Amino acid sequence: xxxxxxxxxxxxxxxxxxxxxxxxxxxxxxxxxxxxxxxxxxxxxxxxxxxxxxxxxxxxxxxxxxxxxxxxxxxxxxxxxxxxxxxxxxxxxxxxxxxxxxxxxxxxxxxxxxxxxxxxxxxxxxxxxxxxxxxxxxxxxxxxxxxxxxxxxxxxxxxxxxxxxxxxxxxxxxxxxxxxxxxxxxxxxxxxxxxxxxxxxxxxxxxxxxxxxxxxxxxxxxxxxxxxxxxxxxxxxxxxxxxxxxxxxxxxxxxxxxxxxxxxxxxxxxxxxxxxxxxxxxxxxxxxxxxxxxxxxxxxxxxxxxxxxxxxxxxxxxxxxxxxxxxxxxxxxxxxxxxxxxxxxxxxxxxxxxxxxxxxxxxxxxxxxxxxxxxxxxxxxxxxxxxxxxxxxxxxxxxxxxxxxxxxxxxxxxxxxxxxxxxxxxxxxxxxxxxxxxxxxxxxxxxxxxxxxxxxxxxxxxxxxxxxx
Amino acid sequence: xxxxxxxxxxxxxxxxxxxxxxxxxxxxxxxxxxxxxxxxxxxxxxxxxxxxxxxxxxxxxxxxxxxxxxxxxxxxxxxxxxxxxxxxxxxxxxxxxxxxxxxxxxxxxxxxxxxxxxxxxxxxxxxxxxxxxxxxxxxxxxxxxxxxxxxxxxxxxxxxxxxxxxxxxxxxxxxxxxxxxxxxxxxxxxxxxxxxxxxxxxxxxxxxxxxxxxxxxxxxxxxxxxxxxxxxxxxxxxxxxxxxxxxxxxxxxxxxxxxxxxxxxxxxxxxxxxxxxxxxxxxxxxxxxxxxxxxxxxxxxxxxxxxxxxxxxxxxxxxxxxxxxxxxxxxxxxxxxxxxxxxxxxxxxxxxxxxxxxxxxxxxxxxxxxxxxxxxxxxxxxxxxxxxxxxxxxxxxxxxxxxxxxxxxxxxxxxxxxxxxxxxxxxxxxxxxxxxxxxxxxxxxxxxxxxxxxxxxxxxxxxxxxxxx
Numbered sequence: 026x027x028x029x030x031x032x033x034x035x036x037x038x039x040x041x042x043x044x045x046x047x048x049x050x051x052x053x054x055x056x057x058x059x060x061x062x063x064x065x066x067x068x069x070x071x072x073x074x075x076x077x078x079x080x081x082x083x084x085x086x087x088x089x090x091x092x093x094x095x096x097x098x099x100x101x102x103x104x105x106x107x108x109x110x111x112x113x114x115x116x117x118x119x120x121x122x123x124x125x126x127x128x129x130x131x132x133x134x135x136x137x138x139x140x141x142x143x144x145x146x147x148x149x150x151x152x153x154x155x156x157x158x159x160x161x162x163x164x165x166x167x168x169x170x171x172x173x174x175x176x177x178x179x180x181x182x183x184x185x186x187x188x189x190x191x192x193x194x195x196x197x198x199x200x201x202x203x204x205x206x207x208x209x210x211x212x213x214x215x216x217x218x219x220x221x222x223x224x225x226x227x228x229x230x231x232x233x234x235x236x237x238x239x240x241x242x243x244x245x246x247x248x249x250x251x252x253x254x255x256x257x258x259x260x261x262x263x264x265x266x267x268x269x270x271x272x273x274x275x276x277x278x279x280x281x282x283x284x285x286x287x288x289x290x291x292x293x294x295x296x297x298x299x300x301x302x303x304x305x306x307x308x309x310x311x312x313x314x315x316x317x318x319x320x321x322x323x324x325x326x327x328x329x330x331x332x333x334x335x336x337x338x339x340x341x342x343x344x345x346x347x348x349x350x351x352x353x354x355x356x357x358x359x360x361x362x363x364x365x366x367x368x369x370x371x372x373x374x375x376x377x378x379x380x381x382x383x384x385x386x387x388x389x390x391x392x393x394x395x396x397x398x399x400x401x402x403x404x405x406x407x408x409x410x411x412x413x414x415x416x417x418x419x420x421x422x423x424x425x426x427x428x429x430x431x432x433x434x435x436x437x438x439x440x441x442x443x444x445x446x447x448x449x450x451x452x453x454x455x456x457x458x459x460x461x462x463x464x465x466x467x468x469x470x471x472x473x474x475x476x477x478x479x480x481x482x483x484x485x486x487x488x489x490x491x492x493x494x
Numbered sequence: 495x496x497x498x499x500x501x502x503x504x505x506x507x508x509x510x511x512x513x514x515x516x517x518x519x520x521x522x523x524x525x526x527x528x529x530x531x532x533x534x535x536x537x538x539x540x541x542x543x544x545x546x547x548x549x550x551x552x553x554x555x556x557x558x559x560x561x562x563x564x565x566x567x568x569x570x571x572x573x574x575x576x577x578x579x580x581x582x583x584x585x586x587x588x589x590x591x592x593x594x595x596x597x598x599x600x601x602x603x604x605x606x607x608x609x610x611x612x613x614x615x616x617x618x619x620x621x622x623x624x625x626x627x628x629x630x631x632x633x634x635x636x637x638x639x640x641x642x643x644x645x646x647x648x649x650x651x652x653x654x655x656x657x658x659x660x661x662x663x664x665x666x667x668x669x670x671x672x673x674x675x676x677x678x679x680x681x682x683x684x685x686x687x688x689x690x691x692x693x694x695x696x697x698x699x700x701x702x703x704x705x706x707x708x709x710x711x712x713x714x715x716x717x718x719x720x721x722x723x724x725x726x727x728x729x730x731x732x733x734x735x736x737x738x739x740x741x742x743x744x745x746x747x748x749x750x751x752x753x754x755x756x757x758x759x760x761x762x763x764x765x766x767x768x769x770x771x772x773x774x775x776x777x778x779x780x781x782x783x784x785x786x787x788x789x790x791x792x793x794x795x796x797x798x799x800x801x802x803x804x805x806x807x808x809x810x811x812x813x814x815x816x817x818x819x820x821x822x823x824x825x826x827x828x829x830x831x832x833x834x835x836x837x838x839x840x841x842x843x844x845x846x847x848x849x850x851x852x853x854x855x856x857x858x859x860x861x862x863x864x865x866x867x868x869x870x871x872x873x874x875x876x877x878x879x880x881x882x883x884x885x886x887x888x889x890x891x892x893x894x895x896x897x898x899x900x901x902x903x904x905x906x907x908x909x910x911x912x913x914x915x916x917x918x919x920x921x922x923x924x925x926x927x928x929x930x931x932x933x934x935x936x937x938x939x940x941x942x943x944x945x946x947x948x949x950x951x952x953x954x955x956x957x958x959x960x961x962x963x
Binding site: 034042058095214216221223251252321 | 495528568722723
C-alpha cells in the first residue's frame with residue numbers, strides 16, 4: 026500500500042507517538058490545578074506552547090491550542106470579526122479557502138477574491154477587495170487541493186496598510202516552515218504535520234482585536250473552551266519540531282518526485298490536465314484531472330491497485346458538487362486526483378504509481394464507454410454516430426439530453442456527437458449535474474472547441490458548444 | 495502520593511491506554527475517505543459510537559463525539575435553544591450547574607432554580623420554573639463539587655409534559671451508569687471516566703429540535719465540526735465499557751470509604767462542615783469546609799503531605815469568588831476541600847488522609863492566627879480582647895474593619911471579637927471580600943449566632959451579626 030493523501034491526514038510521526046505515549050502518564054491531570062500532578066501537566070503544556078510558538082514564529086502567549094484546525098479557523102473568523110464589529114461586517118476571502126473558512130465567513134458580508142487558472146490570488150486584486158468596512162481578510166498560505174502557494178506576505182502588507190487583520194490558514198504549509206509576512210492571525214492543524222488528531226493552533230498576534238465568541242472559559246486565554254487535550258498537544262508540538270528538522274531536505278526530495286509526476290502523467294495518460302501552479306506550490310502536492318473519467322471509480326481502482334489518493338470530483342463527495350477550488354480555477358473536475366506525498370515517500374512508490382495509473386484510467390474509461398469517444402486513446406475509427414445522438418432543434422443545433430446522468434457522462438456524450446455537426450455548428454447539452462457547468466467549458470478548452478455559454482432549461486441547464494475543429 | 499481529584503480528571507484507564515496506542519496505528523486516517531486506511535478508520539469510529547451509545551442508552555445515530563465535555567455542553571445549549579427559537583429565549587438551569595452550562599446559557603433569559611443546603615434541586619420547583627417561552631431546561635445528573643445527585647427523571651418527566659427538552663450534564667455520573675428518565679439531550683466527558691482528554695459526548699434524542707450553531711461541517715452529524723479525534727474516541731469508548739464493568743462493585747466500595755470520611759472528618763477536625771447530600775450522592779465524592787482556614791494554604795499543605803484534592807474556596811481560584819455551587823447551597827466556603835476518589839483507591843490511603851488532615855488544618859489555622867479564636871480547638875482562654883477589636887458605632891455595635899483582607903480573615907476577626915459585645919449586642923464586619931457574603935452567615939449558623947443581614951458600605955459591604963450565645 027502507498028498512502029498518498031497526507032494533505033488529508035498524515036500518519037503519526039514516530040516522535041509524536043513517543044511523546045504521546047509518554048504524556049499519557051505524565052500529562053493526564055488538570056493543568057489548572059495546583060497539586061503535583063497538575064503542576065506537572067502545566068509544565069508540559071507550557072513547554073509544548075513554547076515549542077509550537079517557536080515553530081510558528083510567535084510569542085507563546087499569542088498561541089492557543091484548539092481541538093482541531095477547523096475549530097481554530099472557526100474561532101479565528103468569529104473572534105476577529107467580532108473584535109472589529111464596529112468597523113463593519115465585511116470579510117474578504119479567497120475563493121479557494123478551505124471550507125472551514127468559507128463556512129465560518131458565511132454569516133458575514135463576504136467578498137470572494139477570484140484566483141487564476143493555477144489557483145493563485147493576485148495580491149493587487151486581494152488588496153483592492155479591502156473596504157473601509159472590512160473587518161477581516163482571510164488567505165491560506167497554500168491551497169489544500171492543488172498545492173498552489175498564495176502571496177501571503179503581499180496580502181498581509183496590503184491588509185496592514187488598510188488596518189485590516191489578515192487571518193492565514195496555514196494548515197497545509199506549517200510542516201514546511203513558518204509563514205512569512207506581517208499577518209495578524211494564523212491557524213494550523215497538527216494531524217497535517219504528523220501530530221495526532223485533536224489539536225489545532227490559533228495564533229492571535231498582540232494588538233489584534235479579538236473577541237472570542239464561544240461561551241466564557243478560562244482555558245487557553247479564553248480562546249479554546251474545554252479541558253486541554255494535553256497528551257496530544259505535547260505530541261503535536263514534538264512532531265512539529267521533528268518535521269521541521271527534516272523539512273528542507275524532504276521538501277527538495279518530494280518536490281522532485283512531484284515534478285516527475287507533473288511531467289509524466291500527461292505523457293502516460295491521454296486527455297489529462299495537471300492543475301495548480303508548477304513552481305509556486307507545496308513540495309508534496311500534485312493534482313490532475315482525467316477527461317471522461319468517473320472520479321469515484323478512479324479512486325476505487327487506484328485503491329485496489331494499492332494507492333490511497335483523494336479527489337475533488339463531484340462524484341466522490343457527499344455533496345454531489347465538484348470541489349469549489351477546481352470550480353474557482355475553472356479547470357476540469359472529472360476524474361480528479363490529488364496526490365500528496367508523505368515525508369519519506371520512496372521514489373520507487375512514485376514510479377509504481379506512474380506505471381499503474383494508465384491502466385486504471387483506461388479501465389475506468391472502458392467502463393463508461395469513454396474509450397469509444399472519438400479522439401480518446403485507443404478509440405475505434407470515428408463513426409459519426411452514437412447511441413446518444415440527439416435530435417436537432419432550430420438554433421440549438423444538435424441537442425444531447427443528459428438529464429439525470431452524472432459526471433462524466435454528459436461530457437462523454439458531448440464528445441461522442443461533436444463530430445456529427447459541421448464545423449461552426451452547435452451542440453447543446455442538457456444536464457442537471459452541477460459538474461457539467463465546470464467540465465463542459467473545461468472540455469472545450471482542452472479540445473479547442475468554442476464554449477458559447479449556458480442558459481436555464483426546464484430541468485438543469487443547457488450548455489451550448491460550437492464545433493471549431 | 496494519593497490523587498483524590500478524579501472529579502477533575504481521571505488517570506487514563508489501562509484499557510483506554512491500550513486502545514489508544516492500538517488506534518494510533520489503525521485509526522489515524524480520515525474516516526470520510528473511501529480508500530483502505532479511511533475505511534479502517536470508519537470501522538473504528540462506528541464501533542466506538544456503537545459502544546458509547548450502548549453505555550449511554552441511546553441510538554448510535556443520536557450520539558456525536560465532540561472535542562470535550564465543555565464543547566458538548568456549549569453545542570447542546572446553543573443548538574437546542576436555536577432549534578426552539580420560535581418558542582422563546584427562556585432557559586431553565588439549576589443554580590449548581592457546571593460553569594460550562596451557565597456560560598452557554600448566559601446569552602438567554604435564564605432562570606436559575608435554587609437548591610437546598612445539600613445542593614439538591616426540588617423537582618417541583620424545577621417544574622414550576624418552566625414557562626410557555628422556555629426553549630430548554632438543563633439539569634446535571636450529579637453535582638461536580640459536592641456529589642449530590644439531582645432528580646433528573648422527575649425533572650425530565652415534568653419537561654416532557656411541558657414540551658420542553660431537558661439537557662442533562664452527565665459528566666460526573668456517566669462512569670457509574672446510564673442516566674435514567676426521558677431526557678432529550680445529554681453531554682459527557684471521557685477524561686472523567688478514565689478516557690483520554692479530547693473527547694466529549696453529545697447525545698440528541700430523535701425528535702428533539704436541534705439547530706447546530708457552529709459553522710457548517712459534515713462530520714458528526716453536523717454537530718461537532720473538525721477532524722475526528724479518532725484514536726482518543728476509540729480509547730474513550732473502550733474505557734467507558736471497562737469502568738462500567740467494574741462500576742457496581744467499585745461504587746459500593748468507594749461509597750463506604752466516603753461514608754467513613756463523612757463520619758470521621760468532623761470528629762477529627764474541629765469546626766468542620768461536611769456539605770452535600772449524605773445519601774443521594776455520587777459514590778466517590780465528599781466535600782467539607784473548615785472554618786478559619788485559607789483554602790489555598792490547606793490545599794498546598796495537603797499536597798506537601800501527599801494528597802491531591804481540589805477546593806471551591808475563593809482563595810484558590812483565579813476569580814477570587816467562592817464556588818457558585820457552595821454559594822447556591824449557602825454553606826461555608828472557607829477551607830473547602832473536595833475529595834473525589836479514583837476507582838481502586840485503597841482504604842489505607844483514606845485512613846492516611848484522615849490521619850494527616852487534622853495536623854494540616856491545625857498548621858494552617860496557626861498560620862492565620864485562627865488558633866487563638868475563642869471556641870476554636872486549642873484556643874487560649876478567651877481574653878475578650880483582640881488586636882483587631884474595632885470601634886463601636888451607634889446602631890452598628892462593635893465594628894470590625896476587614897477591608898482589604900481576604901478570606902478567611904474577616905470571619906476570624908469576627909470570631910475573635912464576638913465575645914466583646916454583650917448577649918444581644920451587634921458586631922458589624924466591613925469586608926470587600928466576596929467570600930464574606932457566604933462565610934459570615936455560614937459561621938453564624940455553625941456558631942448559633944444570629945445573622946442580621948448586610949447593607950452596602952462605602953467599600954464592600956457591612957455584615958451585621960447579633961451575639962446570641
